[in-house]
Every structure is written in C-alpha cells, then in structure tokens.
Amino acid sequence: MSKKQKMVEAITPRDEDFSRWYTDICMRAELCSYSTVRGCVILRPYGYAIWELITSELDQRFKKTGHVNVMMPLFIPESLLQKEKDHVEGFAPEVAWVTHGGDEELTERLCVRPTSETLFCDHYADVIESWRDLPKLYNQWVSVVRWEKTTRPFLRTREFFWQEGHTAHATAEEAMKETLMILELYEEFYKSALAIPVLSGEKSESEKFAGAVNTYTVEAMMHDGKALQAGTSHYFGDGFAKAFNIQFADRDNQLQYVHQTSWGVSSRSIGGIIMVHGDDDGLVLPPAVAPIQVVIIPIAPHKDGVLEEAFRLKKTVENAGFRVKLDDSDRMPGWKFAEYEMKGVPIRLELGPRDIEKRSCVAVTRDNREKTVVPLDHIVEVLPEMLDDLNNRLYENAYERLTSRIYDVSDWDTFVQTIDEKPGFVRAPWCGEPECEVKVKDITKATSRLIDGDVGASHRCVVCDRPALHMVIWGKAY
RNA sequence: CGGGGUGUGGCUCAGGUGGUAGAGCGCUUGGUUCGGGACCAAGAGGCCGCAAGUUCAAGUCUUGUCACUCCGACCA
Numbered sequence: 001m002s003k004k005q006k007m008v009e010a011i012t013p014r015d016e017d018f019s020r021w022y023t024d025i026c027m028r029a030e031l032c033s034y035s036t037v038r039g040c041v042i043l044r045p046y047g048y049a050i051w052e053l054i055t056s057e058l059d060q061r062f063k064k065t066g067h068v069n070v071m072m073p074l075f076i077p078e079s080l081l082q083k084e085k086d087h088v089e090g091f092a093p094e095v096a097w098v099t100h101g102g103d104e105e106l107t108e109r110l111c112v113r114p115t116s117e118t119l120f121c122d123h124y125a126d127v128i129e130s131w132r133d134l135p136k137l138y139n140q141w142v143s144v145v146r147w148e149k150t151t152r153p154f155l156r157t158r159e160f161f162w163q164e165g166h167t168a169h170a171t172a173e174e175a176m177k178e179t180l181m182i183l184e185l186y187e188e189f190y191k192s193a194l195a196i197p198v199l200s201g202e203k204s205e206s207e208k209f210a211g212a213v214n215t216y217t218v219e220a221m222m223h224d225g226k227a228l229q230a231g232t233s234h235y236f237g238d239g240f241a242k243a244f245n246i247q248f249a250d251r252d253n254q255l256q257y258v259h260q261t262s263w264g265v266s267s268r269s270i271g272g273i274i275m276v277h278g279d280d281d282g283l284v285l286p287p288a289v290a291p292i293q294v295v296i297i298p299i300a301p302h303k304d305g306v307l308e309e310a311f312r313l314k315k316t317v318e319n320a321g322f323r324v325k326l327d328d329s330d331r332m333p334g335w336k337f338a339e340y341e342m343k344g345v346p347i348r349l350e351l352g353p354r355d356i357e358k359r360s361c362v363a364v365t366r367d368n369r370e371k372t373v374v375p376l377d378h379i380v381e382v383l384p385e386m387l388d389d390l391n392n393r394l395y396e397n398a399y400e401r402l403t404s405r406i407y408d409v410s411d412w413d414t415f416v417q418t419i420d421e422k423p424g425f426v427r428a429p430w431c432g433e434p435e436c437e438v439k440v441k442d443i444t445k446a447t448s449r450l451i452d453g454d455v456g457a458s459h460r461c462v463v464c465d466r467p468a469l470h471m472v473i474w475g476k477a478y
Numbered sequence: 479c480g481g482g483g484u485g486u487g488g489c490u491c492a493g494g495u496g497g498u499a500g501a502g503c504g505c506u507u508g509g510u511u512c513g514g515g516a517c518c519a520a521g522a523g524g525c526c527g528c529a530a531g532u533u534c535a536a537g538u539c540u541u542g543u544c545a546c547u548c549c550g551a552c553c554a
Contacts, residue, residue, distance in 0.1 A: 232554075264554070
C-alpha cells in the first residue's frame, strides 16, 4: 500500500468505483480530453492511434468482402429525414438542427446526420436503374451527431466516430445473407483484433433499429458485468426502398424494389477495450490495436554503450515489423514502467548494463507482469509468440468471465434476484410480448440484449409464465 | 430531462467569524542520479467559473447563470 501511495498519480481502483476508474484511464492514458462542447471529446494522439488501427483492421475486412468507401454529406434536409416514418420517430428526439446560414434563416432546416440511411437511400434511388447496378456495397467512415443527455467518453458522446455500411441488393435473400455475413465479420473482428468475446444474435422488436425489419447485434460483457452493444447489423427488407423509391429493372425488365442492409461499429469499441481488458494499473491493449506494441526502456542510459545498444535493439524490432518506441527521456525507469503500463503497451523490454553484458534484455508482458530474459539475438523470434500468447490470454480470460457469468434461470423471483445480485447476464425464456420486456426493465433495469435461439412450448416466459418463444440474454447495459 | 456533488496556478486541494491568495504534485533551468513513479538548488505560473448585488472592502455573504461530474429516465 505504501508503495501505491507513493505513486505520483494513481488511478481509482477498478473495484472501488468502476466508472471513475474508467474515466481515470481515459484521461491518464491520454486517450481523450474533454472539449469545450459539452458531451464531445477530443481524441488525443494516443486515442486516435488506437482508433486508426481499429479502422484499418475493419476496413481491410470490408475491402476483402467487396465493399467500397464513400462519403455522404454531413447534413440531411428535414424532408429527406422524414421519408421513412419509423426511422424519423426513432431519431427525432436526438438530432441537432442547423437553422441558419450566416444571418439568414434557411427555408428548410438541416439535420446534422445522426446516421445516414436517408442519404444513402436518396443516392441509391438516383444511381440504381438496372439489376446490373446491384449489389451496391458501400461503406463510410464518418462522425455522426446524436444529442445525448448523459455522456461518457467513448461510450456515449454527442459526436462519435464510426463506420456505417449501407448495401442494396436485388433480392431479400442476398440482403439477409449480407446482414449475417457482416455480423460474423464483426464477431471475428472483436475476437481476433480486440481479444473481446461477444455474443451474437437478433434484437427483440423493441430493441431493434428504427426502420429495420431485423437487427442483429454483437454484445460484449464488461468487467463489471454490464453489456456493451458492440456492433449492429440491420436487415431493412424493402421498407426504405419503398419510402425512397429505389427501384431497378430486373432481367425480365420488371421493376423491383431493392433490399437493403446497414451496419456499424463505432469508437465505442475503444470503451469496450478499456472495460474488458483494463486493470488497476491502467489500460491493457490487444497487440493488433496497440499503437506501441513494444516499448524499450534503457536502464542507466548515461552509461557507456547503453543507449547505443537500445537504439540497435529498436532498429531490430522495428525492422521485424513491430510498432516500437524507445523512451530515452530522462525520466526514472520506474516512472516509465508505470507510464507504459498505464498506456497498456503489451510488451516492455528493459535494457541495462547488466543485460548488455549478457547480450540479453528483460521482456515484461503487460497483462501478467511476467518477466523473461531474452537473448538479444532471439528477440525477433520471441516477440511474435509473446504477443500472440498475450492476445490469447486476454481473450481466454474475457471468455471465461463472460461464460461464467451467464446465469440460466427459469422463474421470476430467481430472475430478479440474479440480476440484482450477480453482475453478468441472465439467460431466460421469453414469450415475445413487449410488455414483459417493459416489466423486466422497470423492475430490474435490465433489457433484452439478444435472442439466443427459439424454444419449444415446454418453456414458459420467465415474466408472465405463458408459453415461451425465445431464449433471451438479459442484462444491464451501457 | 429530473436528483446530488464540485468549480481557487496545468493537476489535487487549503484558505474559522469579509481586509486583496497558499501547499503538494507537475512545469522550466542547472547539477547529482537511474533494474518499480529519484534528490538538491534556483525559477515561471492565479483578473479565485461567469454576472449582478450587499459592503469602505468579497475567494469568503446574497441572487442568478454556466460548466464539469455522479446517479436515474432515453440511446451506438
């Protein structure tokens, strides 16, 4: 304890106050900073670097599956936003409006995009004429604005960064296939790039996207047991196509409506990384999205040969394709250890006179603090394995936390008690009626996160005891 | 949008009954240090969130306002 108290700027322990711990990490790891606009954050270089890596990981996957990037305007005319009834109703309460250009009041006010379905639809109506124009597999990397009342860095900000994919297809089957393919893509991305296990499935009627026929979701469990909706993929059927008149001539020269999808993952995923992997010493980053994968700390750098050897080591590691930083500042080594742990750097290499004498360095892995003496000649062979192992440990630990905290219950009292007392998810049958979801939310604050398959009539709804239709994962969510 | 909390150097905070602002950390410079957040010395840095009001006099009292933060209702 006394050691901890000597720390210049310790963060709030995770188990003492989870949300304070979370904001402490955001600030101390220099991911972001509050801006003067309430509810908006400034992404600082380190936070932005993480986002860049996330975008690059996802973008590669989108490109591989045939998608191309575009850019839609920032503004949506009010009349355009209103074309699809459910869609407007869903977003109206949280849109920001532009009413003036200079001193002049606009004849039609413009909404700052909260999402771009209407813009894509308007454009698709313009450019799609024939079956030869399909499918359209578009994506865009932009920020959107939703005038949120309660905001938290990354998890809920008024402006946030994301990708939104919007596709148009000739048939319903093809559109549904796209919807589910993206869902799998997200699942795989979360697993291999972020080391975050997710549950995937369909949203209930009341939780689905405004204007969608079906919404599919990937849900992650944070360290405190709460759910984070980590990505969604929507099947629109031809609802938007009819509202926006997006038609094409098929092979028989018959006019048909297109079938559409949309899907997104946002900068909220950074919040997920923090809350799944972070610990009391700060951030823990999965190697794929760590801006610095290896940090080299020279010990006693003023002594002969130390810095030279450190630079040599840096070159070696860099040439092998790793993102590496050598901190040759005049901070104390202990300070640097703590600093890069705060920033979640996966591997630290300590290099001092004693190591150099033995032609080795000390490698320390961020998640378990394990120290390994590595011969300098072997560092390049050892690093990939260390990073890989670290990634696997992060995933395995998170997977264990997830699966061990999903509780199967079948009666109402146990249901309420479990949600109240045990952090995590509850799996219980549901009849499919929205009023049962409302009751669950009113009493427990938990919501249906996703539908985890259908069940036979032998199951009864955990709320109303009528025959159940679905097995549902319930939980409190961010 | 409701309830609570907080606004004083970059950060954390101290400033009984009003009398014109302080500490620690951080920062700068020089030196000694360097295997878990070093030490010494010398510096820089503040119209006390903002606006009215009371007063000879306001960081301190009154009112208003704004911002941030936490907890609830709504959402990625």
